[in-house]
Every structure is written in structure tokens, then in C-alpha cells.
Amino acid sequence: MDETTTPNFINYYVKSGRIPLRRAGLPEEIAAAALFLASRECGYLTGAGLVVDGGLTITL
Template sequence: ELETETFRELYVKRRRIPLARAAEPEEIAQVVLFLAGPANTYITGQSIVVDGGLTITF
């Protein structure tokens, strides 16, 4: 499980995640629902990164 003290220490407390917190399950679910719903009829072959900005810190 990613929401452990180690995760918080390595990423949240050291400010590696620009939003300064781990995602809530509901936030991930919102993206999944969007991709599974009718609003995405023209999206193909994409990677949607839902990481609070973590990837821009590398």
C-alpha cells in the first residue's frame, strides 16, 4: 500500500509532491470514471498521470 509512513516520509514530507499530499481514492476514481464514461469518446492511446505533480519533480 502506498499510503504508508515510508511513502509520506519520502514523498510528502520531503515536498516531492507539489500538492503536498497523497491522493485520495476518490480523486483516482474520478479519473477512472471520466475515462470509462461518454465524455471521453475521442481519447485513445493516452497515459493520464494522476500524481499531484510528482513526475515534474524528477
């Protein structure tokens, strides 16, 4: 963890209701997105960002 992923930072966004899924992401969920980006299934995806944030960015 660094200064942007401390428990206080995560708890702030979860408790304030800013994350629509109402919880922090699990390491496995982030890993699944990374694996997708490295997989053959992602072979035709170019120039796109994959946002894995539980919906946080739609509330900002």
C-alpha cells in the same frame, strides 16, 4: 496497499516536497480519473496516458 503505497513511502514523498500539491491523493480523486476514462466524455481520447500523481512526475 502494497510495497509501493505503504504509509512510509507516501510520507517520504509528501514530506520531501516532491509532490507539488503537498499531500497524497485521495481514493475519490483516483476513482474520479478512472470514471472519466470509462465515461462517454472520454470517447475521443486515444493513446494518451492520464497521470494522476499530484505533480510527482514533474519533480523526478
